[in-house]
Amino acid sequence: MTSAVTFNAVSRHYGKVRAVDRVTLDIAPGEFFALLGPSGSGKTTCLRLIAGFEQPTSGTISIFGQDATLTPPYRRPVNTVFQDYALFPHLSVEDNVAYGLMIAGEDKDERRRKAHEALELVALSGFGARKPSELSGGQRQRVALARALVMQPKVLLLDEPLGALDLKLREQMQGELKSLQRQLGITFVFVTHDQGEALSMSDRIAVFNEGRIWQIGSPAEVYDRPETPFVADFVGSSNVLPPEMVSGLTGVSAPASLRPEAITLGSGELKGKVLSHAFIGAATRIEVAVPRTTLNVLVAKDKPVPPIGSEVSLDWSRDALHIMERADG
Amino acid sequence: MAEALAARVSDGLWRRPGLLLLLLVVPPLLWLGIVYLGSLFALLAQSFFSIDEFSGLVKHEFTLKTYGELFRASNFDILVRTILMASAVTIGAAIVAFPIAYYAARYARGRWKAVFYLGIMLPLWSSYLVKVYSWKLILAKEGILNWLFETLHLSWVLNAYLAIPGIGGNSLSVSWTGTFLVFLYVWLPFMILPVQAALERVPPSMLEASGDLGAKPGQTLRYVVLPLALPGIIAGSIFTFSLTMGDYIIPQIVGTSARMIGQAVYQFQGTAGNIPLAAAFAVVPIAVMGVYLTVAKRMGAFDAL
Numbered sequence: 282m283t284s285a286v287t288f289n290a291v292s293r294h295y296g297k298v299r300a301v302d303r304v305t306l307d308i309a310p311g312e313f314f315a316l317l318g319p320s321g322s323g324k325t326t327c328l329r330l331i332a333g334f335e336q337p338t339s340g341t342i343s344i345f346g347q348d349a350t351l352t353p354p355y356r357r358p359v360n361t362v363f364q365d366y367a368l369f370p371h372l373s374v375e376d377n378v379a380y381g382l383m384i385a386g387e388d389k390d391e392r393r394r395k396a397h398e399a400l401e402l403v404a405l406s407g408f409g410a411r412k413p414s415e416l417s418g419g420q421r422q423r424v425a426l427a428r429a430l431v432m433q434p435k436v437l438l439l440d441e442p443l444g445a446l447d448l449k450l451r452e453q454m455q456g457e458l459k460s461l462q463r464q465l466g467i468t469f470v471f472v473t474h475d476q477g478e479a480l481s482m483s484d485r486i487a488v489f490n491e492g493r494i495w496q497i498g499s500p501a502e503v504y505d506r507p508e509t510p511f512v513a514d515f516v517g518s519s520n521v522l523p524p525e526m527v528s529g530l531t532g533v534s535a536p537a538s539l540r541p542e543a544i545t546l547g548s549g550e551l552k553g554k555v556l557s558h559a560f561i562g563a564a565t566r567i568e569v570a571v572p573r574t575t576l577n578v579l580v581a582k583d584k585p586v587p588p589i590g591s592e593v594s595l596d597w598s599r600d601a602l603h604i605m606e607r608a609d610g
Numbered sequence: 611m612a613e614a615l616a617a618r619v620s621d622g623l624w625r626r627p628g629l630l631l632l633l634l635v636v637p638p639l640l641w642l643g644i645v646y647l648g649s650l651f652a653l654l655a656q657s658f659f660s661i662d663e664f665s666g667l668v669k670h671e672f673t674l675k676t677y678g679e680l681f682r683a684s685n686f687d688i689l690v691r692t693i694l695m696a697s698a699v700t701i702g703a704a705i706v707a708f709p710i711a712y713y714a715a716r717y718a719r720g721r722w723k724a725v726f727y728l729g730i731m732l733p734l735w736s737s738y739l740v741k742v743y744s745w746k747l748i749l750a751k752e753g754i755l756n757w758l759f760e761t762l763h764l765s766w767v768l769n770a771y772l773a774i775p776g777i778g779g780n781s782l783s784v785s786w787t788g789t790f791l792v793f794l795y796v797w798l799p800f801m802i803l804p805v806q807a808a809l810e811r812v813p814p815s816m817l818e819a820s821g822d823l824g825a826k827p828g829q830t831l832r833y834v835v836l837p838l839a840l841p842g843i844i845a846g847s848i849f850t851f852s853l854t855m856g857d858y859i860i861p862q863i864v865g866t867s868a869r870m871i872g873q874a875v876y877q878f879q880g881t882a883g884n885i886p887l888a889a890a891f892a893v894v895p896i897a898v899m900g901v902y903l904t905v906a907k908r909m910g911a912f913d914a915l
Binding site (some may be wrong): 332333334353354355359360361363364365367368369370371380381383384385428429432 | 813815816818819820821822823824825826829833834837838
C-alpha cells in the first residue's frame with residue numbers, strides 16, 4: 282500500500298540553521314500521526330513542508346505516491362488547520378467554510394449544502410451567518426476544522442490546533458478530534474508540544490529535537506521504551522540515570538530511563554534524601570537526591586509522603602529500568 | 611515641599627482617572643469644537659448668504675441662490691473638472707501605492723523597512739513648493755523628460771500623446787497630465803502609509819490558508835488581500851481625494867489655465883470678494899467626501915476593520 286506521506290531525507294535550512302535535518306518518515310493512510318517536540322525542534326517546519334508552504338533544501342516529499350517536492354500548496358490534496366486558525370475576518374463563518382469550494386468553482390447551492398454539512402459535523406450548525414470575531418476560541422477552532430474538512434483532503438494537517446484552548450475544552454476537543462478522525466478515515470498529521478496530547482490521541486508519534494526525529498513509534502513504545510535520554514525526558518518526564526550509575530546497578534554502561542511511577546519507597550538498597558514536594562492531584566511528586574543524580578518519584582495518594590529532608594529507600598522492579606543503548610543523545 | 615505636592619497631585623489623579631481624562635481631553639475638544647467646527651459652521655452659514663450685485667456687499671439673508679450659481683456652466687465645469695482630477699489621482703495613487711505597500715508589509719524587514727519609511731517620508735520633509743517647481747522643470751519642454759524621449763528617439767510618442775485633446779497640451783507642464791502627475795507624486799505617501807498599515811495587520815497564515823484551500827496567488831490577492839487592504843485604501847483615498855480637491859497651488863503652477871475648486875475659492879474670497887460663492891464652493895468637497903464615505907460604508911469597505 283502507498284504511504285500517505287513520505288519524507289525521503291528531507292532537509293530545510295535557513296542560512297546556517299538546520300530547521301529540519303535529513304528527516305525520513307512514512308505516514309500510513311488513515312493514521313493519526315503526531316509530530317511531538319519542543320518549540321524550535323522542526324516539527325512545525327515538517328508540517329509546513331507537507332502543506333507546501335516551505336520547500337525542502339534537499340530530499341523529496343511524496344503524498345500518496347505522487348512526488349510533491351515542488352508542488353505549490355494550492356495543488357496538494359492536503360488541508361491545514363492553523364495554529365491561529367487563520368479565519369478570514371471579512372467573511373462570514375459559512376463563507377469561510379465554503380471558501381475552498383468557491384475557489385474550486387462549485388455552484389452556490391452546492392457550496393451552501395456542503396458548508397452546512399461541515400458545520401454540522403463540528404456541531405456549529407446555526408452559526409453560519411456570524412463573523413469569526415463573534416465566536417469564542419473553541420468555536421473558531423471548529424470553524425477552521427470545518428473549513429479544512431469540507432475540502433475532503435487526503436491528509437489533514439493540524440498545527441497545534443488545541444494550543445490556545447483552556448484545559449477543559451482541550452480535553453473535550455482531543456476526544457472529538459480522535460472520533461472525527463475514526464469516523465472520516467482521513468490521515469491526520471498533528472503537531473504538538475504536549476506529550477500528553479500526543480500519547481492520548483495518536484496511533485504513532487515522531488519525537489523531534491533539533492531538526493531530527495529521535496524516535497518513531499506507538500505511544501506505548503515511545504513511553505515505555507524510549508530509545509534516547511531526550512525522548513525519555515520529554516515524553517512523560519522520565520528519570521534519566523547516568524551511565525556510571527547504571528553500570529553500578531546492572532553492569533551495562535549506558536543511560537537508562539526509570540519512570541517516576543515505577544519507583545516505590547520503603548525498602549531497597551538505594552537511599553536518598555527528599556528535596557521537595559509537589560502536589561499534583563492524583564499523587565505527590567517528590568524529588569529525591571541519590572548519589573550522582575536526583576530522581577522524581579510519584580507517591581500515590583494512599584501512601585504516606587515522607588517529609589522534606591528525611592532519608593528514604595528506593596526500589597523498583599527489574600524491568601522498570603529501561604536501558605538506552607543508542608548513544609546519540 | 612514641592613515633592614510632597616507633586617506626590618499629592620499624582621495620587622489625587624490616580625484616584626480620579628476621570629479627572630485626568632478630562633484634563634487631557636478638554637483642550638483638544640475646545641480646539642476642535644470652537645476653532646475648527648466653529649469656523650466650519652461659519653463657512654456653511656456664509657454659503658447661504660448672497661452678494662448684492664450692485665454694491666458688492668454680502669446680504670445676510672437666507673437664500674439658496676449662491677448654491678444655484680454653482681450650476682452655472684462656468685462654475686459647474688470647475689466642479690466636474692476637480693472631481694474628475696481627484697478621482698483620477700486617487701485611483702492612480704491606489705494602483706501605484708499597492709505594490710509598494712505590499713512589498714513593505716510582507717517582505718521588508720529590519721534595515722529595508724527603515725529604507726522604506728525613509729523613502730516614503732523623505733519627500734514630505736522638503737517644501738511642497740520646491741517639489742512642485744521641480745516637477746514644472748521636469749515636465750517643461752526643455753525639461754529632462756523631453757530630453758529623455760528625444761534621446762531614446764521616442765519624441766513622436768510624446769508628441770502623439772500631447773496631441774490628444776483634453777489631457778494633452780503644448781508640453782506636459784501645461785497639460786492636465788502634468789497636473790495629474792504632480793498631484794500623484796505629492797499625495798502618494800498619504801496612500802502608501804495607510805495601505806501598508808492595513809496589509810501589516812494581515813497575518814501571513816491568512817494568505818497561506820487561502821493557498822491551502824486551493825487559491826492561486828491571483829485568487830488570494832482578489833479574495834483575501836484586496837478586501838483586507840480595502841479599509842487602508844479607503845483611508846488613503848480620503849487623503850488623496852480631499853487634498854486634491856482643495857489644492858490651489860499645483861493647478862496654478864503646473865497645468866492649463868482652467869481652474870479647480872481650490873483656485874476658485876481663493877479668487878472668489880480674495881480678488882472678487884464674493885465670500886458666499888467661495889463658501890459654497892468650499893462646501894462641495896465636504897459634501898462629496900460625505901457621499902463617498904457613505905457609499906463606501908454601504909458597500910462594506912469597512913467590514914474588515
